[in-house]
Amino acid sequence: MLTISNLSGNIDDTAILNGVDLTVNPGEIHAIMGPNGSGKSTLSKLITGHPDYEVTGGQIQFKGKDLLEMDPDERALNGVFMSFQYPVDIPGVNNESFLRMAYNAKQKHLGNKEVDPLDFAQILDEKRAIIGMDESYLERSVNHGFSGGEKKRNEILQLLVLDPDLIILDETDSGLDIDAIQDVAKAVNTFKSKDKSILIITHYQRILSYIEPDFVHILHNGKIEESGDKSLALKLEEQGYQWVKDAPNLNGDS
Amino acid sequence: MTTPSWLQEPPSRSFAQALAEEASAQLTKIGFPHSRHEDWRYVDLAPILNHTFSLAPNAEPEYRGPGVYLVNGQGIHNHDLPKGVRSELGQALSQSEIDPYLSAGVDSTAFSFINTQRFQDVAAISIDQNLTAPLNIYLMQLGDDARTMSHPRLSILVKEGVRAQVQIHHIGQSAAWVNAMTDIQVKENAQLDLSLVSTESEAIRTDALHVKLYQGARYQSHYFDTCTPLRRIDTQVDILADQVNCQLFGLGLLRDQMALHQRVHIRHEVPGSESSQQFKTILADRSLSEFSGLVSVFQNAHQTDSTQLNQNLLLSDHARVISRPQLCIDADDVQCAHGCTIGQFDPESVFYIVSRGLSEKEAQALLTYGFAEEILMSMTDRQLKESLEGLLQSEINYYV
Numbered sequence: 001m002l003t004i005s006n007l008s009g010n011i012d013d014t015a016i017l018n019g020v021d022l023t024v025n026p027g028e029i030h031a032i033m034g035p036n037g038s039g040k041s042t043l044s045k046l047i048t049g050h051p052d053y054e055v056t057g058g059q060i061q062f063k064g065k066d067l068l069e070m071d072p073d074e075r076a077l078n079g080v081f082m083s084f085q086y087p088v089d090i091p092g093v094n095n096e097s098f099l100r101m102a103y104n105a106k107q108k109h110l111g112n113k114e115v116d117p118l119d120f121a122q123i124l125d126e127k128r129a130i131i132g133m134d135e136s137y138l139e140r141s142v143n144h145g146f147s148g149g150e151k152k153r154n155e156i157l158q159l160l161v162l163d164p165d166l167i168i169l170d171e172t173d174s175g176l177d178i179d180a181i182q183d184v185a186k187a188v189n190t191f192k193s194k195d196k197s198i199l200i201i202t203h204y205q206r207i208l209s210y211i212e213p214d215f216v217h218i219l220h221n222g223k224i225e226e227s228g229d230k231s232l233a234l235k236l237e238e239q240g241y242q243w244v245k246d247a248p249n250l251n252g253d254s
Numbered sequence: 255m256t257t258p259s260w261l262q263e264p265p266s267r268s269f270a271q272a273l274a275e276e277a278s279a280q281l282t283k284i285g286f287p288h289s290r291h292e293d294w295r296y297v298d299l300a301p302i303l304n305h306t307f308s309l310a311p312n313a314e315p316e317y318r319g320p321g322v323y324l325v326n327g328q329g330i331h332n333h334d335l336p337k338g339v340r341s342e343l344g345q346a347l348s349q350s351e352i353d354p355y356l357s358a359g360v361d362s363t364a365f366s367f368i369n370t371q372r373f374q375d376v377a378a379i380s381i382d383q384n385l386t387a388p389l390n391i392y393l394m395q396l397g398d399d400a401r402t403m404s405h406p407r408l409s410i411l412v413k414e415g416v417r418a419q420v421q422i423h424h425i426g427q428s429a430a431w432v433n434a435m436t437d438i439q440v441k442e443n444a445q446l447d448l449s450l451v452s453t454e455s456e457a458i459r460t461d462a463l464h465v466k467l468y469q470g471a472r473y474q475s476h477y478f479d480t481c482t483p484l485r486r487i488d489t490q491v492d493i494l495a496d497q498v499n500c501q502l503f504g505l506g507l508l509r510d511q512m513a514l515h516q517r518v519h520i521r522h523e524v525p526g527s528e529s530s531q532q533f534k535t536i537l538a539d540r541s542l543s544e545f546s547g548l549v550s551v552f553q554n555a556h557q558t559d560s561t562q563l564n565q566n567l568l569l570s571d572h573a574r575v576i577s578r579p580q581l582c583i584d585a586d587d588v589q590c591a592h593g594c595t596i597g598q599f600d601p602e603s604v605f606y607i608v609s610r611g612l613s614e615k616e617a618q619a620l621l622t623y624g625f626a627e628e629i630l631m632s633m634t635d636r637q638l639k640e641s642l643e644g645l646l647q648s649e650i651n652y653y654v
């Protein structure tokens with residue numbers, strides 16, 4: 001699904017990632033953990049193609065194609081989806097219309113017929129039930145005046161509507177209470193299948209007990225410093241990141 | 255600047271002469287607009303001064319539906335007015351009957367005094383029952399493409415406790431100069447939603463609105479402007495009692511060399527009222543937006559709550575925005591906020607939208623639409639709202 005090799009990237013000429021390697025196969029769930037500022041969001045922005053983030057080396061292959069050659073909208077149409085750590089609000093743009101436009105863009109890309117507002121409302125009703133979001137949020141402007149938790153739910157609603165192949169959750173669990181985390185997990189788990197992949201960026205082990213990862217990676221010093229199974233997340237939970245920070249850097253730079 | 259010769263001798267009139275004299279005296283005092291006047295510094299009057307405008311002959315209105323029609327500033331026609339609406343011709347009223355409807359002008363706005371000097375008739379409209387549908391008023395400038403001018407005069411009085419919606423539409427040929435003035439009074443506990451729509455006519459349009467709000471009055475207005483080469487709107491709102499709520503909204507879609515000059519003065523003369531202003535423009539090409547908003551809070555007008563916001567989406571390097579939100583506060587314990595924004599698309603918002611599979615151009619169109627829709631959203635009349643949304647939708651590709 002996703003093959004990242006030796007990826008380096010900058011923001012504003014500051015090197016943030018230097019040499020990330022990560023392979024995510026179809027059907028796999030990966031978690032990326034790491035201290036604040038270690039570059040987790042940078043990695044997700046590089047995958048989704050944010051124009052402020054510059055790739056300075058390496059490659060990203062997605063379903064056999066060179067992802068870095070694609071514009072962000074093409075990446076989305078080809079099946080990449082990121083739930084934003086900080087979702088953006090769009091005043092004046094109706095949430096339901098926005099969802100429908102995004103849905104129809106995808107349908108058009110797939111060569112399917114676009115749906116009219118009435119048919120879309122039915123599709124949306126089903127999706128909304130999965131994440132447990134009140135209908136009133138559809139009438140409002142996208143994320144405008146939503147609480148942190150409501151914004152995250154709205155991200156998940158977009159995820160459900162767009163049905164991507166690679167799902168990146170950038171700290172979707174941060175700031176959510178336990179009920180909301182369970183709702184998010186329930187929705188994300190509907191994507192567990194042999195041809196979808198999930199990449200969970202998180203600080204906390206908590207969400208991983210609801211969406212069980214096959215692999216856990218620790219991002220530090222601009223690269224994946226440690227990979228393991230879900231017990232690695234438990235170790236971080238118990239011991240914090242200090243041991244990662246203290247560990248001798250395998251690549252010699254300090 | 256001296257008054258152009260074709261504006262010097264006001265035609266005689268059989269009624270409201272004292273008011274005309276008062277307006278003339280005011281005009282002499284402040285003088286004809288000139289770029290050295292602070293209020294007119296950014297207004298290029300050439301589209302008016304480079305021509306000689308003459309009065310257009312009377313004409314038959316183009317029927318658009320029930321409502322009040324003012325044609326070429328002189329003929330006033332009432333068609334199927336809803337129950338509760340009375341529209342009378344000013345010249346048919348006695349001095350004491352017409353007086354309460356009219357003021358000499360707005361602040362120091364020369365064009366409002368010119369209107370008062372020269373109007374030929376007044377549509378004096380009073381509303382004394384709740385309206386279930388909006389009352390339409392058509393300001394029509396009809397005729398061939400001659401350089402004609404008109405000074406349509408309108409007065410709207412909403413009686414105590416009555417709720418009404420009024421929509422004023424500027425319509426007509428494009429070589430003209432239409433210099434309108436509207437007096438509005440919203441009496442105790444009454445409510446008026448007013449729309450002023452200039453989306454169909456390329457004429458030069460100067461409007462002055464003088465609004466008086468009495469105790470417990472609720473007033474909301476929406477202005478929409480497209481396609482005019484020179485547009486100036488002067489709004490003066492006198493808040494005369496407490497528990498008044500006044501909300502002014504404006505939206506301008508500006509392109510080519512269009513210039514929109516929005517000037518607002520809200521006078522909080524007494525304690526305990528609220529006002530808000532939100533004026534937005536979207537600018538392409540070499541267009542110009544000027545917003546000059548003043549909120550005056552008089553001595554002792556405590557517990558005033560006032561906000562003022564001017565937001566501009568600048569989509570061309572050659573377009574210009576001049577924004578001057580101002581406050582003049584003479585009381586304590588007031589809450590006043592004002593601000594302006596001038597900017598292009600927020601890159602984070604664009605990225606958010608494209609990351610959902612829409613193209614960059616679609617993202618820009620959506621953000622432009624949303625920017626404007628924030629104003630349309632607050633409209634109460636669904637039909638007008640939807641027709642303006644349709645207009646916006648069809649115009650947007652020009653801007654992105």
Ligand SMILES: Nc1ncnc2c1ncn2[C@@H]1O[C@H](COP(=O)(O)OP(=O)(O)O)[C@@H](O)[C@H]1O
Pocket residue numbers: 011012014016034035036037038039040041042043
């Ligand atoms: N615009 C920017 N310019 C320079 N540095 C930035 C900018 N944005 C983020 N950073 C830095 O990049 C590093 C990685 O940030 P980020 O990827 O958001 O980390 P994480 O998501 O792991 O908390 C941090 O040290 C952060 O301060």
Ligand SMILES: [Mg+2]
Pocket residue numbers: 040041042085170171
């Ligand atoms: Mg982050």
